[in-house]
Amino acid sequence: MNINRLVFGALIFISGALPAVAHEAKYAAPLLGSSEVPASLSPASGSVLITIDFDLVTMRVETNFSGLLGTVTAAHIHCCTDPGTNVGVATQTPSFTGFPLGVTAGTYDHTFDMALASSYNAAFITNHGGLVSTAFNDLVAGLDAGKAYFNLHTSVFTGGEIRGLLSPVPEPESYALLLAGLGVLTLFARRNKRETAHG
Ligand SMILES: [Cu+2]
Numbered sequence: 001m002n003i004n005r006l007v008f009g010a011l012i013f014i015s016g017a018l019p020a021v022a023h024e025a026k027y028a029a030p031l032l033g034s035s036e037v038p039a040s041l042s043p044a045s046g047s048v049l050i051t052i053d054f055d056l057v058t059m060r061v062e063t064n065f066s067g068l069l070g071t072v073t074a075a076h077i078h079c080c081t082d083p084g085t086n087v088g089v090a091t092q093t094p095s096f097t098g099f100p101l102g103v104t105a106g107t108y109d110h111t112f113d114m115a116l117a118s119s120y121n122a123a124f125i126t127n128h129g130g131l132v133s134t135a136f137n138d139l140v141a142g143l144d145a146g147k148a149y150f151n152l153h154t155s156v157f158t159g160g161e162i163r164g165l166l167s168p169v170p171e172p173e174s175y176a177l178l179l180a181g182l183g184v185l186t187l188f189a190r191r192n193k194r195e196t197a198h199g
Contacts, residue, residue: 023054026171027143029150029164031065033157037086042161044068044104048150050077050166052140057115061096063150066105068161070154075099075108078149079124080142083165089121090139090148114139144168 027050029035033042046065053060063075074095081087092112100106112119114136125131128138142148146167154161 024171025052025054025140025143026050026169027052027148027166028169029166031063031150031152031162031164033162035149035163035165036151036157036160037084037163040157040159040161042067042069042157044162046152046162046164048164048166049169050143050150052114052143057113057136058111059091059114059119060111061108063099063108063152064106065152065162068104068152068154068156070156070161071102071104072100072106072152072154073158074101074153076121076151077139077166078151079139080145080147082147088123088127090124090135090142091121092119093121 029048031044031046031048033040033044036042044065044067046063049060049062051060051062052058061077074093076089076093076096077091078087079090095101096108096110096112098110099108114120115132117125117132120132120135120139124139125135128135139148143166146165148166150164150166151160152162153159
């Protein structure tokens with residue numbers, strides 16, 4: 001029996017499972033008026049999901065919202081500051097491209113190329129190392145540390161009607177895949193041992 005072929009097969013299986021673990025990160029938050037600083041007292045709600053792909057250097061922004069008292073004037077991510085405080089905009093200004101404006105409810109799904117300066121607020125790049133790469137690293141570090149928030153500004157609440165402090169989403173299915181991959185490798189290693197022993 002060809003041991004190398006078995007190990008090679010197992011490695012391919014594992015490498016197939018790894019990217020989801022190592023090269024993608026998700027961050028989520030509910031969007032609420034009570035999360036604004038100070039609280040907006042808006043009855044509106046929504047949710048936001050951010051997916052960073054480290055291979056493609058992209059950021060996918062998925063949002064839905066409804067019940068706004070004002071109409072949308074801008075939406076973007078602010079970074080990086082402690083919860084309960086305010087900080088400047090990190091992402092594209094004044095608003096994410098294609099974000100539904102002038103409405104009280106809507107959905108949004110767009111993937112940004114984070115290797116482009118246009119995906120950031122110019123001031124954020126200037127204040128974070130002056131390069132797109134340093135800005136990207138700082139934005140991700142801010143997301144990882146729970147120091148970035150999605151903010152939705154409206155005609156009634158110009159400082160923000162609903163906000164979501166983004167926090168990392170654990171990906172149990174990714175770990176399950178990795179564990180399955182390791183299990184297969186162990187199985188192959190055992191089989192190899194047995195087959196080697198029997199000549
Ligand atoms: Cu803002």
